[in-house]
Amino acid sequence: MLPEAISLLRRLVATNSINPLFPGIRREDVIGGETACGAMLADHLSRFGFASETVAHDPERKNTVMRKSGTGGGRSLFINGHVDTVAPFRPSEWLDGNPWSATIKDGRLYGLGSTDMKSGLVAAALAASALDAAGVRLKGELQIHAVVGEETMSHELGTSSVLDAGFGGDAAIVVEPTSQPRPLSVTAVSAGNFNLQIDVKGYGTHSGNRGPSIRAGGEGNAAGVNAVEKAMLVVQALQQLEQEWGITKSHPAFPAGIFSMVPGVFHGDAGVPSVGYLAESATVGYLVWYPPNERPAAIRAEIENHVHHASQLDSWLRHNPPVFRWESHWPVFDTSTDHPLIQSLVADRADVLGALPAGLAQTHSFNAVCDASFIAEKGIPVAAMGPGDLRCAHAVNEFVQLTEVSDCARILARTMMRWCGVA
Template identity: 45%
Template sequence: MTTQPDLEKIENAIDATISRFSGRAETLLEELVAVPSVNPEQPGVNKTDHIGGESRANKLFATHLRDLGMHIDYVEIEEGRANLVAILRGAGQGRSLAFNGHIDTVAPQEGRFVDPWTAVREGNRLFGLGATDMKAGHAAMWLAVKALAEVGVRLDGDLHIHSVVGEETMSHEIGTTAVLNAGYQVDAAFVPEPTSSGNLLQMSNTAPGNALFSVTVRGKSAHWASRNLAIRPGGGGDSIGVNAIDKGVYVYNAMRQLEEQWGISKAHPQFLPGAFIIHPGVLKADVGIEAAPYFPDRARFDYLLSFPPGDAFEQIKAEVEQHIHAACALDPWLREHPPEFEWYASWPPAFSDPGADFVRTALAARNSVAGQDYLDAGVIPAGAQSDASFYEAQGIPAVVSGPGDLLCAHAADESVDLELIPIAARTMARTALRWCSV
């Protein structure tokens, strides 16, 4: 049994070891950035150009983890997109823990650097695609396990690393969920996604759910000069033509009305009022060609909505459709030609009880590393979704806390503060030591 003085001695040795090998972790990050691992399902990319990149990055990562004595395996549901599972075997009596990180990135954008896969250092910052989201998290995972191995710690429970594919497009069925369904179950999960936006290594136990969907409104094409006959009193109205933009605005206003209702009806004690929104992101309307002299006969809005823990996606979907159909029942054209919904992605909310043993253990580890300012700091909602949701969907508590700034994730000039990596590694190593030891 580990006593408090023993624990402090071990943690001090871990901290010193992390400091000694932090340069190696930075080099690993540079190596990982140099392997293009764009999610091949990202909008606007040619899938065949990027199949295999995630696997190559995971195989590079595996060589570093194998050197630490970790058992290596792969779970590959879709060819060329292999998840990495690495396990540091424990003595067998303790609880298990997974460090989870997604190896896929978004597509590159035009930025300040010609090659987004060549890491560039400027002071304490390292620039490169995936540096913040979330290959710095991988470097921290490696550094945490390296320190445990160097100090000679033998955990009682198994320590896993799940380096997964598909997170950027919520393809959890071939990523995190596939790993869990393959039998790599754990008692808790720690996800080092970027959480250092303003405050050091914020820790989250919850995140909203979200859904992506479109609403298509049909019109009736006509010549632009017929507009007065279609909309003025005494004209032929809908028999002349129906501008889908006009009807789309009607639907938009109904959706906005529902969003305002949600400001009151959708609530959660950890979220600010009005946190759950229905965001219109794309509007497309035309008659098959982009030309103003026609009544457009189709208008499509693409939305992303967020909803609180405790609500289910099917419930949210039904609520949105019922509200819009009820509003459209008041319009003669839309009553006969109701909008068409397409729901094409949803991400379940994340929630682990802040009073749960694992959440308190991880939070105490973070606070012990971050210093006096964090003595009373609690968990907060995450700024974005993560694969923590899919551990929690299987009853596994999870927290999210890691190096990197969410505000520069997915940005053209993505970067990470290198000083955050050893701090994250200290938090993760302490969490493993306190959770996995009897």
């Protein structure tokens, strides 16, 4: 890998660009890191014929768009990558006791954001600069978008705001880490997810009412209703639906049973133990993963209907239905594997890394969510392919294999030429 590309990656990783909206982070401690990363990339690419502009919904969090116009007559392409990172877990356990060390050891560069996903942006910059150095002029325009806010789904500050400002192209590649199941896998699809909170109401009375409230001969609901136990009925109902999903929900790009409802936070107002009362309210939070071939509205309706039907079997829930709060939605992206962009990436990956044995899938699913979804929402064909491994993203000693960065650049350079055309 070119020393100047390694130096660019080290400087990017050494820059703290934690997303200021990340839980537990004070904005004043981290603000400006994202903008600084975009400026570093723009400065680097200015030497290779790229002009840069910024789009800032939040003036202190600038998205940087680097663009080089084509000679005309070709299709345009843009590469998207986010410059924000999560906050580091257990910072003292990182190599050199520092998540921003950018230490290189045994061919790996360590640091927060190395895999997710500053190395992807460097690969794009490396590809663009290599084409320029080789005297290649593209027919179509090439843009590189270094965006903010991805880690908190703030696409309206990042990716979507850049597209709404009029930037974009005929196709896009998001350079998120896709080195699963093998280096630089071409991914064309991701599942969608919802954050869902379900509130269950009880009838909070003294804990001495437990007997009469639940035993034969007692007063039943009139004596008190423990919301925690009613919420457990909701959890059981959704476990049953999740089992059904294992059979009813499938997509060729995903292993069976992956579409799930993961209960996360569960809390009720159990009161002070020495006094004790039956919980007046309880909430259970879910992360729902649904397949790309289903409509989000239908998924919401299916879950609500299932809980509604289960509630009819309970004398309390029948009259006090659980309340659904659909807090956030990350849509899918699902580009046809026959699309020329995907086909180009598959061919160019084979060119650089060797063809995959016949019989193996040539494309894969992206096993998380990313900004490709918000690009797809604008009707733009999009793929995700980039260096790094999601298994070490967001984890202590996140790293990227440097050879993957240069291999990614070689693939991207080929796809840029094939997609945009060479003048």
